Amino acid sequence: MTPLQPAEIAGIVTETARLTRELYVFPEVGGKLADLLADRLAEGRYDGAADPQTLGRLVTEDLQSVSQDRHLRLKFHHEEVPATENGAVLAELHREADLSLGGVPLVERLGGGVARLKLAPIVFPLGLVGAEPLTAGFNLVAPAEALILDLRECVGGHPEAVAHVSAYLLDEPTHLTTLYDREDGSYRQLWSPAHVPGPRFGGEKPLYVLISAATFSGGEALAYDLQQQGRAVVVGERSGGGANPRQGFTLHPQLEATIPVSRSINPVSGTNWEGVGITPDIETDPADALDVAHRAALAAVAARDTDTPSAAEARRLLAGAAEPARDGEPI
Known part of the structure; x- marks a missing residue:
């Protein structure tokens, strides 16, 4: 994994902030998050993020610290991803x-x-x-x-x-x-x-x-x-x-901003x-x-006023039969 350079880190964080400000579904929150990322970048929070995975984790933590939106993140991909949108x-x-x-x-x-x-x-x-x-x-x-x-x-x-x-x-x-x-x-x-x-x-x-x-x-x-x-x-x-x-x-071959x-x-x-x-x-x-769902479903089938083979089997299973009873020889 190629180490990230300071200029790369700044570019990725700045672009994530821009996308969040311009596109996030809640504009007021998006503006606050963009300002937060800019402040954290200036404070040096991301300086030690020498690899894409670490940078993705740190930026995602900051984005979700305010929004609590698990769709909003800088997602790391182990495989290189296309540069096209989505x-x-x-x-x-x-x-x-x-x-x-x-x-x-x-x-x-x-x-x-x-x-x-x-x-x-x-x-x-x-x-x-x-x-x-x-x-x-x-x-x-x-x-x-x-x-x-x-x-x-x-x-x-x-x-x-x-x-x-x-x-x-x-x-x-x-x-x-x-x-x-x-x-x-x-x-x-x-x-x-x-x-x-x-x-x-x-x-x-x-x-x-x-x-x-x-x-x-x-x-x-x-x-x-x-x-x-x-x-x-x-x-x-x-x-x-x-x-x-x-x-x-895609903001880096292994980093995707999801907004x-x-x-x-x-x-x-x-x-x-x-x-x-x-x-x-x-x-x-x-x-x-x-x-739990199977037993509830069996009860619903058994309660029907029908005499189908399935309803009869459901009643037997609810009664505790290990295997459905069968009459006669195998077909």
């Missing part, structure tokens, strides 16, 4: 998509008509990975009688992709959120689309969403939107609390989860959240 995050998204089957790493049947669909580490932009991974996952779980959507390791997501996911879990187009953009003062509504490929799970069957302290940004947006619409029961622990969408600017430039406004709550996280409906240790 180039760092796009490069990272490509790597993560390749390692996670397009963000749908797990689909499974849990028993009693309950399916589990895991989205991680990100709800990827549809323009980057296409809709196929999400389509395949949701088409597989559509016939289930209850669904557990596992977002415990979901640390981000693109707003349009989040809306696309929501459409599989709702019956009709729904206003999910409004994004306010500081740069032009505009408000843009995001709705779940009227059409999705293949069958929907729908808006009536039991839905449980798992979250953890690691759940962040777009992962939180999905959980929060479904919770506020009264569509899902959220299970786990309070999430990370990042609601302000950001842009990325929140807009904020989410939920049409039901009138606010968002920034800084406070999402409060689960059922609070439990994330390690236990799947078992």
